[in-house]
């Protein structure tokens with residue numbers, strides 16, 4: 309069986325370095341907010357090109373803390389509307405709801421799965437204060453257009469970069485410069501959930517920003533609102549990046565660019581070699597704007613294709629089977645209609661793509677799909 313993801317295999321190349329670090333960690337005896345967190349924050353800020361990185365407990369907390377931070381700074385307030393994609397993992401929407409802000413859902417483009425900037429302006433009201441684009445499956449959103457809309461309407465932009473570590477985009481009107489995910493907005497939330505392109509060995513997350521005032525609040529807010537032990541300036545959270553996870557992440561960060569390059573090379577092969585009228589391939593401009601956290605195809609009879617692949621020894625997954633507005637947890641939205649989002653959720657199927665795949669396995673996946 310070709311597994312969708314084998315984390316043990318993916319982490320094997322790092323095992324010796326992890327064990328060495330673990331030994332140092334046990335000898336050091338410092339477990340919370342120590343040098344490993346500081347080092348990773350510095351490394352990841354440098355990697356993303358931002359002034360600050362704040363390590364937190366997970367990707368959801370990263371988004372919640374950014375929004376809470378802006379509320380604390382008076383840039384957002386309870387009841388303000390935040391534009392979010394209807395087509396996302398529910399965490400992006402939960403973050404908005406948990407901070408007493410109001411999510412306003414916008415349809416995606418069918419080809420890229422990402423929020424359609426052309427549909428954003430129609431949803432802007434006097435209450436809109438922020439846009440929260442999600443770089444879904446690792447493909448960066450059209451940030452130049454989104455940032456222009458935000459500037460025109462004086463809105464904050466917060467990236468959900470949970471799936472897009474390392475993606476690069478040409479920015480500005482001249483498009484001469486490239487910037488990475490996490491440095492394409494006012495602040496960004498990352499998840500280092502184990503299956504991500506940069507994955508920890510447990511829960512972990514981070515915020516990147518160039519906003520000094522926000523960073524100052526967040527360094528305190530993630531730690532009970534305290535910068536000096538037992539002195540609390542604000543009512544904060546306990547959402548600190550774990551010291552040991554930070555140590556593991558610093559080791560893996562060094563390989564992130566080559567990991568992403570490898571993923572792109574596999575994606576290129578899928579895109580050029582899978583030829584089947586029953587399968588719709590994702591759209592990509594071949595630049596570094598996609599890090600292929602997931603390779604997602606569409607088909608009208610998904611269950612049939614999934615079963616066929618399983619019979620041929622290929623495990624697949626669905627990201628995601630139920631759109632957020634149709635979830636039980638959001639029952640007051642269940643009657644809303646977002647046809648493009650719903651079509652995507654009915655048709656998508658994620659096929660294996662990760663650095664643990666052998667060339668023969670990749671070939672088997674391609675020929676099996678072509679023979680469907």
Ligand SMILES: Cc1ncc(COP(=O)(O)O)c(C=O)c1O
Pocket residue numbers: 366367368369396397399400442468470471498499500501512513
């Ligand atoms: C798009 C998106 N946003 C946010 C999150 C939340 O991250 P975490 O699971 O680390 O809280 C995820 C997690 O998978 C995600 O995919």
